[in-house]
Amino acid sequence: MGISEVWTVQAEPQSAAQAPSVDLSIPIPSWNTPEYPAEWPGSDEMPTVPRHVHILNYLLTALYHLLKQRGRPFGIEQDIGLHFVDSEGHGQRCDPDLIVMPFPNEGHGSLRRQDMPCPPDCVFEVASPSTVHRDLGIKKEWYAWMGVREYWVLDPVDSEDPARFASGILLPDGPLMGWRLERGRYEPLASVWDAAAHTWAAHSAVLDCELLFVQALHGRELDGGIRIVDPETGKPIPHAREMYGRMAEKDAEIAGMVATLATVRYGEATGDELQRMMPLSLAPVPNLRLVQAWMAASSSEEFLDLARQYFGLSASER
Numbered sequence: 001m002g003i004s005e006v007w008t009v010q011a012e013p014q015s016a017a018q019a020p021s022v023d024l025s026i027p028i029p030s031w032n033t034p035e036y037p038a039e040w041p042g043s044d045e046m047p048t049v050p051r052h053v054h055i056l057n058y059l060l061t062a063l064y065h066l067l068k069q070r071g072r073p074f075g076i077e078q079d080i081g082l083h084f085v086d087s088e089g090h091g092q093r094c095d096p097d098l099i100v101m102p103f104p105n106e107g108h109g110s111l112r113r114q115d116m117p118c119p120p121d122c123v124f125e126v127a128s129p130s131t132v133h134r135d136l137g138i139k140k141e142w143y144a145w146m147g148v149r150e151y152w153v154l155d156p157v158d159s160e161d162p163a164r165f166a167s168g169i170l171l172p173d174g175p176l177m178g179w180r181l182e183r184g185r186y187e188p189l190a191s192v193w194d195a196a197a198h199t200w201a202a203h204s205a206v207l208d209c210e211l212l213f214v215q216a217l218h219g220r221e222l223d224g225g226i227r228i229v230d231p232e233t234g235k236p237i238p239h240a241r242e243m244y245g246r247m248a249e250k251d252a253e254i255a256g257m258v259a260t261l262a263t264v265r266y267g268e269a270t271g272d273e274l275q276r277m278m279p280l281s282l283a284p285v286p287n288l289r290l291v292q293a294w295m296a297a298s299s300s301e302e303f304l305d306l307a308r309q310y311f312g313l314s315a316s317e318r
Contacts, residue, residue, distance in 0.1 A: 119147030
């Protein structure tokens with residue numbers, strides 16, 4: 001991520017002596033081996049709610065903006081394998097929907113808890129009918145055991161009924177549920193329904209920001225109306241479409257054209273990824289000739305690596 005300053009955190013002491021600081025500026029590796037595969041074969045946890053992916057894409061972009069402006073090392077990964085040893089000494093793997101770490105990572109494979117200099121800051125899971133029991137059950141136990149400092153489960157509330165938004169559909173205590181790790185156990189965090197404003201709100205002390213579900217946005221936005229509030233401005237961080245709306249008309253037209261080129265050459269997922277990158281950087285929208293040069297790449301991943309280099313983004317900032 002190009003961070004030159006060394007940031008440290010104090011690990012919890014294992015004895016009366018003070019534990020040494022750990023360096024958070026060094027990226028941890030990712031893995032793709034038979035023992036720690038990058039791909040998870042035959043997963044039965046695929047999301048069944050249309051808003052699932054859109055919520056995660058918004059969170060990835062908004063949290064990147066929030067953390068980047070603080071100038072400290074961090075890593076954010078979406079749908080990546082996380083390998084660890086459980087409380088009974090058994091090797092396990094889970095796939096957090098979104099994991100936020102106070103250190104960067106490199107590569108495109110799975111992560112191991114044993115490689116981390118300290119626990120992850122936060123995990124987000126977006127519930128679906130097929131996963132909610134694991135999100136509130138075994139995954140919650142696993143994340144607490146690994147030392148994940150905060151855990152959030154979001155209900156996408158895929159319904160146009162306002163009453164369902166006020167109560168949620170899948171979760172027992174409303175569509176925004178969170179816990180903070182205290183002495184090895186998760187303690188619930190408050191989430192509040194404002195009937196006048198038609199919003200759910202909660203505070204993340206670990207991320208130092210407010211989380212909102214906004215009913216006014218729920219019906220018209222694919223992300224269902226979830227927003228991260230920037231503590232510096234007090235305003236919700238807009239999603240990518242809103243950012244594009246702020247571009248000059250010419251830039252917006254060029255951005256659409258270069259994304260279309262990427263889609264035609266490498267597929268819709270690559271075009272979408274390129275569109276998500278552009279608002280994350282202060283670099284100008286690349287011209288068509290530059291994008292055509294990138295398209296000499298033999299694979300989508302090679303193409304996206306060239307784009308990340310241009311935009312000044314690391315692999316963990318996708």
